[in-house]
Amino acid sequence: xxxxxxxxxxxxxxxxxxxxxxxxxxxxxxxxxxxxxxxxxxxxxxxxxxxxxxxxxxxxxxxxxxxxxxxxxxxxxxxxxxxxxxxxxxxxxxxxxxxxxxxxxxxxxxxxxxxxxxxxxxxxxxxxxxxxxxxxxxxxxxxxxxxxxxxxxxxxxxxxxxxxxxxxxxxxxxxxxxxxxxxxxxxxxxxxxxxxxxxxxxxxxxxxxxxxxxxxxxxxxxxxxxxxxxxxxxxxxxxxx
Numbered sequence: 742x743x744x745x746x747x748x749x750x751x752x753x754x755x756x757x758x759x760x761x762x763x764x765x766x767x768x769x770x771x772x773x774x775x776x777x778x779x780x781x782x783x784x785x786x787x788x789x790x791x792x793x794x795x796x797x798x799x800x801x802x803x804x805x806x807x808x809x810x811x812x813x814x815x816x817x818x819x820x821x822x823x824x825x826x827x828x829x830x831x832x833x834x835x836x837x838x839x840x841x842x843x844x845x846x847x848x849x850x851x852x853x854x855x856x857x858x859x860x861x862x863x864x865x866x867x868x869x870x871x872x873x874x875x876x877x878x879x880x881x882x883x884x885x886x887x888x889x890x891x892x893x894x895x896x897x898x899x900x901x902x903x904x905x906x907x908x909x910x911x912x913x914x915x916x917x918x919x920x921x922x923x924x925x926x927x928x929x930x931x932x933x934x935x936x937x938x939x940x941x942x943x944x945x946x947x948x949x950x951x952x953x954x955x956x957x958x959x960x961x962x963x964x965x966x967x968x969x970x971x972x973x974x975x976x977x978x979x980x981x982x
């Protein structure tokens with residue numbers, strides 16, 4: 742790999758062709774960490790589609806392994822959460838045994854983040870509605886958390902990026918007040934552009950917020966043995982626990 746990636750290279754498998762979260766991640770990562778992205782074309786955002794795409798994920802993982810990256814990160818929490826916490830673990834361990842490179846999913850980074858923040862009771866907010874939110878709740882319950890709610894905001898899957906961060910703030914605040922006792926807020930999905938409200942939510946609601954992009958940046962640093970805090974995007978990146 743290039744000398745410009747002197748701290749390591751992470752290979753990403755992006756689940757959709759959306760812009761936004763890749764740029765956000767690169768801005769949050771320290772200098773010297775290289776990012777090599779490959780893409781899938783998830784379009785409908787249904788549980789059926791998430792279950793069907795696993796083979797395509799492994800094909801991209803295999804490509805990245807051939808390029809000898811230091812880490813492989815298949816993104817997208819739902820395509821792995823639909824297999825359950827233990828099911829996801831079996832998939833990832835199988836790939837690691839096959840490709841001999843550390844591999845971690847979005848859900849894994851988020852579980853690790855919540856554990857390091859020492860919280861048990863969580864409130865989730867998502868841009869999905871219906872029964873799939875129960876699937877997400879079950880994943881975190883299996884991981885050892887008490888899920889007080891997994892509150893979805895009604896929006897078409899292809900339009901998630903058009904939600905304003907103020908709309909998401911209002912949805913999250915309303916959900917938090919509906920579920921007293923939550924020790925942390927979990928924001929599922931990288932499709933919405935909400936980095937700018939993480940600090941505001943933490944300030945106003947006085948609990949940590951685990952957002953996929955900062956959690957990803959934190960987990961990559963942790964695995965590459967890098968520790969460079971970033972201010973403005975929540976406790977996780979500011980304190981680097």
